[in-house]
Amino acid sequence: xxxxxxWILTKNRIIIKIRDLFAGMAGEMGIxxxxxxxxxxxxxxxxxxxxxxxxxxLPYVVLDYPRLFTKENVFAxxxxxxxxxxxxxxxxxxxxxKEYFLEKIKKNISQFSDSNFYINISADEWQHTLHENDYMLxxxxxxxxLEKNFKENNLLKLSAKIELNQLNQAQxxxxxxxxxxxxxxx
Numbered sequence: 001x002x003x004x005x006x007w008i009l010t011k012n013r014i015i016i017k018i019r020d021l022f023a024g025m026a027g028e029m030g031i032x033x034x035x036x037x038x039x040x041x042x043x044x045x046x047x048x049x050x051x052x053x054x055x056x057x058l059p060y061v062v063l064d065y066p067r068l069f070t071k072e073n074v075f076a077x078x079x080x081x082x083x084x085x086x087x088x089x090x091x092x093x094x095x096x097x098k099e100y101f102l103e104k105i106k107k108n109i110s111q112f113s114d115s116n117f118y119i120n121i122s123a124d125e126w127q128h129t130l131h132e133n134d135y136m137l138x139x140x141x142x143x144x145x146l147e148k149n150f151k152e153n154n155l156l157k158l159s160a161k162i163e164l165n166q167l168n169q170a171q172x173x174x175x176x177x178x179x180x181x182x183x184x185x186x
Contacts, residue, residue, distance in 0.1 A: 015059060038066070041068060058082060074097060077178065087164070098154065115160055117160045118160065
C-alpha cells in the first residue's frame with residue numbers, strides 16, 4: 001500500500017469535502033443562532049473547523065459553532081466527522097453554562113430523547129466516542145439516573161450520531177439535530 005498513492009489521495013479528497021460541508025453548515029447554523037435568545041458572548045462567537053489524523057488512531061474533522069471554551073466554563077456545539085465511524089453533534093456544557101441551561105434541558109429532555117441523543121456518563125469532557133462506557137442513550141436512562149448525572153457532574157454533553165451510510169443526507173440530518181438543540185435551549 002505504501003507504493004499506492006491513490007488511497008491517500010482519495011482520503012484527502014473526502015476530508016476536503018467534509019470541510020466544505022461543515023463550512024456550508026456553519027453559515028446555516030449562524031442563521032439559526034440569530035433567531036434564538038442566547039447570551040451575547042455565545043452568539044458572537046465564530047465557527048472553527050479543524051482536522052486531525054489521530055483521534056483514536058483515525059482522521060477526523062470538527063466544526064465547533066457556537067464555541068466558547070474557558071478552563072471552567074464551556075458552551076459549544078461540536079459536529080464531528082470521525083473516519084470509519086460516524087458523524088456526531090454534541091451540545092457541550094460546563095460550569096456556568098451548564099447551570100444556566102440545565103432547567104431548559106430538563107424541561108425539554110424528551111426532545112433530545114425523541115431524536116436519539118445520548119448523555120455523557122463519563123467525566124472526561126474530551127471523550128467523543130458514543131460507546132456504553134462513556135455515553136448512555138437517553139431513551140434508556142431513567143429519571144433517577146438523569147437527575148443524579150445532572151447533580152454530580154459539572155459537565156453535561158448531549159450527543160447524537162449520523163451513520164456514515166447516510167453521508168448524502170448528513171448535512172440535512174445534522175442541521176435538524178442542531179435545530180433540536182437550539183429549540184430546547186430557547
